[in-house]
Amino acid sequence: MIKTLYINGCSHTAGVELDSWEKGGPTWPKDGTIQEIPQHCYNDSWANTMGRNLNVETIINNAIPGSSNDHILQSTINFIQKHKNKDELFVLIGWTGSDRLFLESDEPGDNKFLNHYMFIPGLLGAKKSKNVVPMKDKHEIMYKELLRTHWGSWTEMQYRTILQHFTLQSFLQKHNIKHLFINMLFDFDMHKINKVPKLNALYNLLDHRNIYKECYFERFKKDPNTVWNPNQHVGQPGQNEFAKEVHNYIKENDLLLR
Numbered sequence: 001m002i003k004t005l006y007i008n009g010c011s012h013t014a015g016v017e018l019d020s021w022e023k024g025g026p027t028w029p030k031d032g033t034i035q036e037i038p039q040h041c042y043n044d045s046w047a048n049t050m051g052r053n054l055n056v057e058t059i060i061n062n063a064i065p066g067s068s069n070d071h072i073l074q075s076t077i078n079f080i081q082k083h084k085n086k087d088e089l090f091v092l093i094g095w096t097g098s099d100r101l102f103l104e105s106d107e108p109g110d111n112k113f114l115n116h117y118m119f120i121p122g123l124l125g126a127k128k129s130k131n132v133v134p135m136k137d138k139h140e141i142m143y144k145e146l147l148r149t150h151w152g153s154w155t156e157m158q159y160r161t162i163l164q165h166f167t168l169q170s171f172l173q174k175h176n177i178k179h180l181f182i183n184m185l186f187d188f189d190m191h192k193i194n195k196v197p198k199l200n201a202l203y204n205l206l207d208h209r210n211i212y213k214e215c216y217f218e219r220f221k222k223d224p225n226t227v228w229n230p231n232q233h234v235g236q237p238g239q240n241e242f243a244k245e246v247h248n249y250i251k252e253n254d255l256l257l258r
Helices: 019-027 044-054 071-083 137-148 156-175 190-196 196-204 216-221 236-252
Strands: 004-008 058-061 089-095 101-104 115-119 179-183
Touching: 004 044, 019 101, 044 058, 044 089, 044 216, 044 236, 058 190, 058 196, 071 089, 071 101, 071 156, 071 179, 115 137, 156 190, 156 196, 179 236
Parallel strands: 004 058, 004 089, 089 179
Antiparallel strands: 101 115
8 A cells, every 4th residue: 555655856846936835945044955845845736736636644755946867866766765665655756857967065155056056958047036046157168068068969868868767667666666757848759769779778678657648848838728937837727737637647557556
């Protein structure tokens, strides 16, 4: 029986710009840690709403605004290693863009969020605001150059995405942990995957029933009725609708029983 839902992802899984986040966020210490984000901040997110629909006893959301897939992967593994009752656990992952970096640093000063520097294409040239922590000038220069290398190519981004899926799914399956992955920002590019052998080889090894059928962001971009918050996060109506859709997918595919 599933008693705990563990959630990880970026701002789109955290529910940034929703009421529970906006009312809970300003009390965080500027130099705090990720663990200091109060759990009530996540209450209005689609992920927590979906968890309540599943009637699980405990919901733990560790999604971080600006997070990277590498951080999502490692922090999820860290959580599972410490969790005792793995047979009572369901893991829900909202993968972000594989062109992001989320790097811990002890360097004093601003331009960090919870002791991490964020490297995100959308932050290039961004100005500081209530919900935006811009990059340092030297970081912008470095990150722009990195994006121009092979690392920043679409093929390599797809490869990293598939590799991250494969790595975490293999780890979860090894521990017999039930799970669901959702691509939040970019979907699998089947045209590219079918043409590139190293993409195709890994993609075919994935258990696709444990990967949601469509990309979150693309789903709402196609919907003319989507209400968007100022920084391109889906508003509360869409959050509630997506919670229902994911809940139905889990039930229809018996993911809690597998």
